[in-house]
Amino acid sequence: MKKLSIICSLCLACSAALASLYDPFLPKNEYYVLEPTLGLVISFAGGIGDETNAAIANNGKVWKNGGLSAEPVYEFAGWATGCASYNPAGGISGSGTDYGADAFTDPSKAFGRATGGDTSDVVVLGEDKDNPGSIVMTFDVPIRNGDGYDFAVFENSLNNTFLELAFVEVSTDGEHFVRFPNFYLGTSPVGSDIDAGDNDPTLIYNLGSKYMIGYGNGYDLQELADAYDYALAHWDAETSTALSSSVFSADYISDLLENYQYLDLESVNYVRIVDIYGDGSVLDSAGNPIYDACPTHGTPGFDLSGIGVINAGAAVPEPADFALALGIVCATYMLVRRAAPGRGRG
Ligand SMILES: [Ca+2]
Numbered sequence: 547m548k549k550l551s552i553i554c555s556l557c558l559a560c561s562a563a564l565a566s567l568y569d570p571f572l573p574k575n576e577y578y579v580l581e582p583t584l585g586l587v588i589s590f591a592g593g594i595g596d597e598t599n600a601a602i603a604n605n606g607k608v609w610k611n612g613g614l615s616a617e618p619v620y621e622f623a624g625w626a627t628g629c630a631s632y633n634p635a636g637g638i639s640g641s642g643t644d645y646g647a648d649a650f651t652d653p654s655k656a657f658g659r660a661t662g663g664d665t666s667d668v669v670v671l672g673e674d675k676d677n678p679g680s681i682v683m684t685f686d687v688p689i690r691n692g693d694g695y696d697f698a699v700f701e702n703s704l705n706n707t708f709l710e711l712a713f714v715e716v717s718t719d720g721e722h723f724v725r726f727p728n729f730y731l732g733t734s735p736v737g738s739d740i741d742a743g744d745n746d747p748t749l750i751y752n753l754g755s756k757y758m759i760g761y762g763n764g765y766d767l768q769e770l771a772d773a774y775d776y777a778l779a780h781w782d783a784e785t786s787t788a789l790s791s792s793v794f795s796a797d798y799i800s801d802l803l804e805n806y807q808y809l810d811l812e813s814v815n816y817v818r819i820v821d822i823y824g825d826g827s828v829l830d831s832a833g834n835p836i837y838d839a840c841p842t843h844g845t846p847g848f849d850l851s852g853i854g855v856i857n858a859g860a861a862v863p864e865p866a867d868f869a870l871a872l873g874i875v876c877a878t879y880m881l882v883r884r885a886a887p888g889r890g891r892g
């Protein structure tokens with residue numbers, strides 16, 4: 547998503563003439579403000595306490611009318627139960643906490659229901675400009691594309707603005723990952739953790755997570771199907787370039803087209819979280835720089851507290867279970883054959 551300020555700097559007075567400059571890619575489940583003449587989203591949902599927020603509490607309740615809903619709106623079918631790989635970047639020391647570094651490099655901290663308030667109940671990704679920290683989480687049952695949000699990612703921010711951001715990606719085969727379309731509309735560095743490093747959640751979309759501890763950022767697999775269709779419609783395959791009306795960068799489109807073919811939206815088995823080094827060198831899906839607190843210390847980078855599954859697919863039978871089931875079927879078949887009239891040896 548190109549930034550409004552860039553367009554305005556070209557010629558604000560001519561905005562009417564730029565009416566169809568971009569085809570917007572709009573959030574499916576989240577509040578946004580669209581600048582209609584340019585086709586650019588200029589604001590997304592706010593943080594907890596803001597009525598526009600779309601956060602999901604770790605008990606499935608959502609914020610409305612100044613507080614949490616009386617009953618859960620979402621029912622978590624399960625939570626991450628395993629870790630396929632964990633590649634922490636540097637700098638994890640635990641300094642400034644009551645714990646040592648080892649307390650923050652245990653992936654099992656992100657298994658099960660996300661914490662509601664224990665900021666140490668996380669696995670930390672660390673911070674490295676050239677080799678970003680990442681983790682791949684697994685589940686007892688696949689995630690599928692049902693109505694609305696299909697899963698939610700939880701971080702441990704203490705407030706609405708100290709946001710350590712990461713890309714969220716999914717995979718069926720564990721090899722090819724598809725990144726959710728993401729947008730960062732801020733244009734200035736936000737500083738380090740020493741000087742607050744505050745961010746504005748209304749300028750952030752689909753990066754994990756823009757909500758504070760206890761609240762998850764929802765992800766809808768349908769957005770990947772929509773992004774794929776959008777990418778095909780805004781891509782010149784002969785020149786491998788994005789059309790001028792595209793809010794996606796050529797890099798994002800080419801990566802999406804390459805990996806989407808391996809994704810089964812009804813059977814997502816892996817979620818990968820990739821930390822963002824927030825000095826502006828890492829780019830969003832529009833090709834714009836992303837800023838978050840940088841550098842950070844002690845527990846640098848994204849801190850994963852959990853991934854909750856909202857729409858679960860069918861469980862894949864374990865080989866042992868499958869063999870047992872096959873044995874039962876065979877035994878039943880043999881009994882039926884024996885009992886069938888006219889089949890005896892006479
Ligand atoms: Ca969905």
Ligand SMILES: [Ca+2]
Nearest residue numbers: 845846847849
């Ligand atoms: Ca951190």
